[in-house]
Amino acid sequence: MDLSDPPVTALYFDGRSSRARPVMLSVADGKLVTCGEDVERRDALAVLRLSEPLGHAPRLVTFPDGAHCEVSDDAAFRRMLARSGQRDAPVVRWQFSRTAVAVSLAVLVACLVLAHEWLLPRLARQVAERVPAELATRVSDETLAMLDANVFGPSQLPVARQQALSARLATLKQADMPTVRPQLLFRQGRPMGANALALPSGLIVVTDELVALARNDEEILGVLAHEMGHVSQRHGLRLAIESSAVGLFAAWYIGDVSALLAGVPAALSQARYSRGFEREADDFAARLLVLNGIPVGRLADILERMDGPPEPLEGGSRTGSEHSRSPFAYFATHPLTAERIHRLRAAP
Structure with missing residues (x-):
């Protein structure tokens, strides 16, 4: 100088x-x-x-x-x-350097997207697979208690009808498939409407409105087979665990999932399954229905009515799209139902 x-x-x-x-x-x-x-x-x-x-x-x-x-x-x-x-x-x-700052931001966004779309789901799956059966049962009981207090009402379905559906479900063959032993519970859906939902322990809650909407038992079995797919893949736990990324990494690294699962009931009551989870559950249901000689179209038929215009029931109550406007959207219309119906009807 x-x-x-x-x-x-x-x-x-x-x-x-x-x-x-x-x-x-x-x-x-x-x-x-x-x-x-x-x-x-x-x-x-x-x-x-x-x-x-x-x-x-x-x-x-x-x-x-x-x-x-x-x-x-x-x-x-x-x-x-x-x-x-x-x-x-x-x-x-x-x-x-504006260029360097812009590139750094782009790399950061790409890393966040990669972590959310690839890393987080894989870690959630590993953690969900480590959850002991007793913890899954506790989470399911707490979730059911929360829903009974805020959503559901006592079932008005005759006990004989409940027992008949439970017995029919128990007869389904599951050869060469991940075995799921579900237990059916019946409730009035109220804002949830016509639907069924699976809890992590294998409990499947069936609403009176779903039974009334179905034109035959094979349609109900199709919905239950779909929910069994969610249980088999532990979708409920995985979805709830993904909603707490910090707790997920701690649970995966330390190996203690009990603290993480404390918030699962609330997460389960507000979440919605992803497109990938719904496809996995539909594929499970299709294989199970074919194995038992039930047309896969039965599930597509009832999904179409659940997602379509509401149908009147006895006493003037309605089912179908009415529940999609409730705050409990997780239990209402599943995402991309039209796409799911198309895939099911195309299944062999």
């Missing part, structure tokens, strides 16, 4: 006292020249430690003997260093 170039003002601290001395900084022959009251020194740029710029905070120049300078005009100081051939570290330069 030419010494005629304007120097940069700074405050000099000798490292032994708190006294600040005004000095002028310049660069000559690869050295930082510091001149001021009782101060005159030349130090090679290579031995100096420069702090990173932090907003409007002074830039610090630390000398080998512990002394340092505070430079307020960082822009002028950087220009002076640049003209001498001295450059900040790449990470410091990138902070002042």
Whole structure:
């Protein structure tokens, strides 16, 4: 640098006292020249430690003997260093580059999307598979108690009818498939309407409205087979666990899932299954129905009516799309029902 170039003002601290001395900084022959009251020194740029710029905070120049300078005009100081051939570290330069900032943001967004779409579901599956049966039962009981208090009403379905449906479900063959032994419970759906839902322990709650909506028992078995698919793949636990990413990583790393599962009942009562989960449950149901000689179209038929215009029932009550407007959307119309119906009707 030419010494005629304007120097940069700074405050000099000798490292032994708190006294600040005004000095002028310049660069000559690869050295930082510091001149001021009782101060005159030349130090090679290579031995100096420069702090990173932090907003409007002074830039610090630390000398080998512990002394340092505070430079307020960082822009002028950087220009002076640049003209001498001295450059900040790449990470410091990138902070002042719009292109580098934009690329960094794009990489950050890509990493977040990758973590959400790929890493989080896989960790949730690993954690869900570690959940002991007794914990799954506890979570299911707590969820059912919450729903009984806020959503469901006592079933008005005759006990004989309930027993007949439970017996029919128990006769389904599950050869060459993950065995699921569901237990049926019957409730009035109220805002939930015509539907069934699976809890992590294998409990499947069937609403009176679903039984009334079905034109035959094979349609009900189709819905129950779908819910058995959710149980088989532990979708409820996986979905609830994914909703608590911090707790998920702790549970996966430490191996203790009990604290994480404390919030599962509330998560289950508000969540909705993803497209992937619904497809897995539909595929499970299709295999189970075919194995038992039941047309896969039975499930598509009742899904179509559940997702279509409401149908009147005895006493003037209605089922179908009415429940899709309730706050309990998780138990109402499943996502992309039209796509699911198309896939089921195309199944062999």
